[in-house]
Amino acid sequence: MQDLTQEILELIRLAATDLPPDVELALRNALEQEQPGSAARGALETILKNVEISRQNSTPICQDTGTPIFYVRHPEGWSTRKLRQQIEAATVEATQRAFLRPNSVDSLSGVNSGDNLGGDHFPSMHFEEVEGDALTIDLMLKGGGCENVGAQYSLPNSALGAGRDLAGVRKVVLDAVHQAQGQGCAPGILGVAIGGDRGSGYLASKEALFQKMADANPNPELAALEERLTDEANQLGIGPMGFGGKTTVLGTKITTLNRLPASYYVTISYMCWAYRRRRMTWHNGAVDYR
Numbered sequence: 699m700q701d702l703t704q705e706i707l708e709l710i711r712l713a714a715t716d717l718p719p720d721v722e723l724a725l726r727n728a729l730e731q732e733q734p735g736s737a738a739r740g741a742l743e744t745i746l747k748n749v750e751i752s753r754q755n756s757t758p759i760c761q762d763t764g765t766p767i768f769y770v771r772h773p774e775g776w777s778t779r780k781l782r783q784q785i786e787a788a789t790v791e792a793t794q795r796a797f798l799r800p801n802s803v804d805s806l807s808g809v810n811s812g813d814n815l816g817g818d819h820f821p822s823m824h825f826e827e828v829e830g831d832a833l834t835i836d837l838m839l840k841g842g843g844c845e846n847v848g849a850q851y852s853l854p855n856s857a858l859g860a861g862r863d864l865a866g867v868r869k870v871v872l873d874a875v876h877q878a879q880g881q882g883c884a885p886g887i888l889g890v891a892i893g894g895d896r897g898s899g900y901l902a903s904k905e906a907l908f909q910k911m912a913d914a915n916p917n918p919e920l921a922a923l924e925e926r927l928t929d930e931a932n933q934l935g936i937g938p939m940g941f942g943g944k945t946t947v948l949g950t951k952i953t954t955l956n957r958l959p960a961s962y963y964v965t966i967s968y969m970c971w972a973y974r975r976r977r978m979t980w981h982n983g984a985v986d987y988r
């Protein structure tokens with residue numbers, strides 16, 4: 699079996715230091731919406747300068763390089779045990795080379811492992827066998843501050859007047875953005891999962907964040923709700939880093955999961971402006987990064 703440790707190391711380097719072009723474009727478009735001389739515009743200018751410097755110098759876009767979350771889709775016959783070992787080896791080397799900050803601490807003692815490993819759950823890895831010969835690895839680096847403002851609602855929610863329908867979904871998503879205020883490093887991107895259980899809802903809300911900014915929701919009702927939520931969130935006046943302004947959210951991605959009749963969860967994963975995600979595709983020895 700092919701050893702992809704160095705290719706995965708490059709995937710981590712790109713994710714940590716080179717913001718995807720669609721995210722950078724969204725930030726540049728947001729900058730144009732803000733008043734010259736405003737704190738909001740200043741914050742976006744600083745963010746974009748930082749993005750350029752990080753790319754040039756191969757240094758992390760943010761000091762918090764987050765939780766590495768890997769989704770591996772592999773052809774038949776690949777060993778997930780060996781792939782896990784390769785991802786762990788690449789993660790250790792990425793930490794030694796300062797592409798990643800040592801971020802994995804023992805939950806009880808607070809002791810940092812120093813190498814971004816820790817038990818079976820750090821980094822976070824998901825494996826799926828797929829048809830064909832190509833192997834893809836998607837990597838997201840999910841910051842702690844934005845993770846802290848994620849939220850899950852069980853509908854109906856009488857305090858918010860939110861029922862078990864898309865109108866109720868709209869109310870709770872806007873409530874989550876309002877509760878977050880500038881925390882979580884706005885402008886953010888919202889990953890929303892409707893349905894599932896408490897665990898699958900959080901997983902699916904993060905998986906929604908692997909989409910590109912321009913990806914259209916195939917469900918027209920959800921596509922319209924995504925656009926409305928982004929517009930309405932941007933009318934809350936929270937703005938970049940909470941400084942006020944027109945840009946609180948860059949985009950919204952909604953997905954759905956079947957649920958039990960008894961439950962109706964809406965789960966929101968908030969991704970900060972440092973929206974670090976990359977895909978590596980390996981096919982017949984050739985590697986491509988997007």
Ligand code: SF4
Nearest residue numbers: 760841843844883970
């Ligand atoms: S929330 Fe994002 S931008 Fe803010 S400190 Fe964490 S990783 Fe950095």
